[in-house]
Amino acid sequence: MAVDAQTVHRLAELARIAISEETLEDMSGRLGDVLKLVDQLQTVNTEGVAPMAHPLDAIQQLRPDQVTEANCREQMQAQAPQTEDGLYLVPKVID
Amino acid sequence: MHQLTIADIIKGLRERQFSSVEITRQLLARIQQLDPSYNSFISVTADRALAQAAAADARLASGDAPALCGVPIAHKDIFCTNGVRTSCGSRMLDNFVPPYDAAVIENFEQAGAVSLGKTNMDEFAMGSSNESSFYGPVKNPWDTSRVPGGSSGGSAAAVAAQLCPGATATDTGGSIRQPAALTNTTGVKPTYGRVSRWGMIAFASSLDQGGPIARTAEDAALMLSVMAGSDSRDSTNLQRPAENFTRALHESIAGLRIGVPKEYFGEGLNSATGDRVQAALAEYEKLGAELVDISLPHTHLAVPAYYVIAPAEASANLSRFDGVRYGHRCENPADLRDLYMRSRGEGFGEEVQRRILVGTYALSAGYYDAYYNKAQQVRRLIKQDFVQAFEKVDVIMGPTAPSPAFALGAKQADPVSMYLEDIYTIAINLAGLPAMSLPCGTVDGLPVGLQIIGNYLDEARMLNVAHRYQQATDWHNASAV
Numbered sequence: 001m002a003v004d005a006q007t008v009h010r011l012a013e014l015a016r017i018a019i020s021e022e023t024l025e026d027m028s029g030r031l032g033d034v035l036k037l038v039d040q041l042q043t044v045n046t047e048g049v050a051p052m053a054h055p056l057d058a059i060q061q062l063r064p065d066q067v068t069e070a071n072c073r074e075q076m077q078a079q080a081p082q083t084e085d086g087l088y089l090v091p092k093v094i095d
Numbered sequence: 096m097h098q099l100t101i102a103d104i105i106k107g108l109r110e111r112q113f114s115s116v117e118i119t120r121q122l123l124a125r126i127q128q129l130d131p132s133y134n135s136f137i138s139v140t141a142d143r144a145l146a147q148a149a150a151a152d153a154r155l156a157s158g159d160a161p162a163l164c165g166v167p168i169a170h171k172d173i174f175c176t177n178g179v180r181t182s183c184g185s186r187m188l189d190n191f192v193p194p195y196d197a198a199v200i201e202n203f204e205q206a207g208a209v210s211l212g213k214t215n216m217d218e219f220a221m222g223s224s225n226e227s228s229f230y231g232p233v234k235n236p237w238d239t240s241r242v243p244g245g246s247s248g249g250s251a252a253a254v255a256a257q258l259c260p261g262a263t264a265t266d267t268g269g270s271i272r273q274p275a276a277l278t279n280t281t282g283v284k285p286t287y288g289r290v291s292r293w294g295m296i297a298f299a300s301s302l303d304q305g306g307p308i309a310r311t312a313e314d315a316a317l318m319l320s321v322m323a324g325s326d327s328r329d330s331t332n333l334q335r336p337a338e339n340f341t342r343a344l345h346e347s348i349a350g351l352r353i354g355v356p357k358e359y360f361g362e363g364l365n366s367a368t369g370d371r372v373q374a375a376l377a378e379y380e381k382l383g384a385e386l387v388d389i390s391l392p393h394t395h396l397a398v399p400a401y402y403v404i405a406p407a408e409a410s411a412n413l414s415r416f417d418g419v420r421y422g423h424r425c426e427n428p429a430d431l432r433d434l435y436m437r438s439r440g441e442g443f444g445e446e447v448q449r450r451i452l453v454g455t456y457a458l459s460a461g462y463y464d465a466y467y468n469k470a471q472q473v474r475r476l477i478k479q480d481f482v483q484a485f486e487k488v489d490v491i492m493g494p495t496a497p498s499p500a501f502a503l504g505a506k507q508a509d510p511v512s513m514y515l516e517d518i519y520t521i522a523i524n525l526a527g528l529p530a531m532s533l534p535c536g537t538v539d540g541l542p543v544g545l546q547i548i549g550n551y552l553d554e555a556r557m558l559n560v561a562h563r564y565q566q567a568t569d570w571h572n573a574s575a576v
Contacts, residue, residue, distance in 0.1 A: 008452070015410060015455045016417075016432070017448055018440030027449065033511050034453050040399040041469050044476070051471030052478060053301060054331065055287045055527020056551065061330050075194035079421035088419050091430050 003031040096121050097257040101166055101314040104260060108155055108165045115155070115165030119148035119209050122167050126211065126258045133234050135252040137172045139212035140179055147209040154207060163321055164207030169262040171250050172213035173220060174199050175294040183296045184218040184228040187416050187423045187442030197294025198326050199263055199305050206321040211259055215249030218444045219413065220270055220298045222246050223516040224506065227446045232503055235278060236575035237541055241500040244274030250308045251278040255575045261309035261318050265295060267302045268401055269520025272532035275308055276495035276544020279534045279573055281561065282308040283315045286552050287527035288333035291326035299408035300331065302524040311571055312533060312561035316340040319554065335552070343559040349383030351560065352488040358394035359493030359519055371536035371543040372494045375564070379492075382563055387488050391480040396473050397522035398514055403457050403470035404525070410454030416442060449510065478526040485550045490560055494519055495532040495544035519546060529554045533561050534570040542573070
């Protein structure tokens with residue numbers, strides 16, 4: 001099953017990954033190979049089988065609604081490409 | 096001193112045969128001398144290691160020494176380490192210095208272990224050859240023209256080359272067991288939820304599990320006893336208290352029922368590899384175990400189900416890398432969309448991009464039921480195969496990988512052939528079971544791994560079964576260097 005260039009572009013847009021035109025053809029071929037592999041799933045009847053999310057069917061743990069994390073904004077923002085006055089900076093979004 | 100096991104080192108330190116500073120210095124010198132040939136470390140933290148070793152020596156002298164006090168190990172570069180660059184093998188995190196420690200790092204620090212540095216890995220743990228690392232491929236110490244397996248190839252190669260006696264690793268589809276098999280080391284993937292994932296950079300959260308790679312089952316048990324335990328910060332953690340996984344090592348295995356799945360010995364298995372595994376099974380019979388033929392009929396669907404579930408979860412997990420809060424940001428973004436697109440296009444390597452796109456496809460509108468939901472249903476069928484088998488047997492055994500280490504570059508052009516490297520390991524992650532790989536011989540001078548699959552939470556028994564084999568055979572003592 002081939003994946004056409006338009007589909008790769010759409011997926012790249014959804015995933016916000018810039019794909020160069022040179023790698024596009026290669027990427028469509030390889031994506032097609034992977035989708036062909038996973039299409040084997042369609043050969044098995046799974047009617048009435050409950051989807052499995054956790055191997056031991058554990059459920060989300062609950063805890064009291066209390067503040068447990070210390071405020072370490074400065075340490076966290078020390079990692080950021082660009083900050084100002086405790087805020088993360090990105091290119092202008094609105095005019 | 097580099098040949099010593101963790102058990103030997105614990106004993107030697109306590110009997111004052113040598114100090115932690117001495118063995119740490121020696122291993123650091125060995126890494127500096129030999130690792131340029133293997134590329135198994137991304138970062139070597141010599142100053143930190145020596146400071147930790149000196150502190151450990153003081154504790155040993157005062158008689159207040161925790162379990163692994165003064166034992167030098169290494170950590171896969173997927174575990175966040177406070178103040179030490181944690182790259183996950185990716186350009187995206189080349190400049191990332193976490194402001195906190197992963198639970199696994201905390202656990203080893205509390206146990207007094209010394210960290211020599213951070214080991215190389217496939218980018219974001221996606222790969223079976225360690226060739227997708229931004230820091231270059233790792234070379235197999237048994238033959239440097241071959242891969243060490245992946246994604247924990249750096250940890251496996253470092254242990255095989257005797258640069259450290261043990262290293263942490265992670266396993267999402269075989270990333271501990273397959274490199275262990277290809278490098279003649281012993282690697283354990285515990286039951287899903289045993290080891291906290293907190294601070295372990297996420298790939299596929301319902302499959303990822305940390306575990307040790309060492310040279311013996313006993314050493315792996317010593318490490319796992321420190322790694323595992325309850326942690327409320329990981330919402331999928333099983334909240335089981337820490338256990339002593341060495342407790343059953345010496346028990347007899349007479350009467351042990353070993354399930355041998357016919358699907359693990361069919362087409363795709365290298366015949367010489369199969370012979371070594373059969374020889375190991377014969378050795379187990381000599382030790383008093385009984386072989387039981389079993390079937391795991393959905394085995395052939397494990398790789399397809401995995402390549403929906405893992406990429407789908409990866410596409411969600413890796414959406415956090417946006418070039419805004421940390422990690423790689425492109426130069427001069429024109430606008431926010433351009434910032435996201437180019438930061439991620441530049442920061443992620445080819446295999447990571449491919450898996451994100453596959454996951455995006457599987458989760459996109461109109462495809463969810465056909466792919467993700469279907470894969471999660473098949474996952475339950477795969478689990479049920481194992482549950483039924485464990486009604487009749489105590490452990491399951493087979494090959495870890497279909498063939499010995501392949502040449503660097505051999506499978507890079509064909510992702511699907513690379514994915515089939517994990518044909519015998521992936522189903523175990525889908526089912527969430529514990530499993531391990533241990534050395535069982537060589538083919539043309541290259542190591543072969545025997546895989547032991549245990550029942551849920553039965554790691555102590557699984558390690559006992561491995562230890563008894565290592566008491567009776569010598570394969571694990573064969574050295575690459």
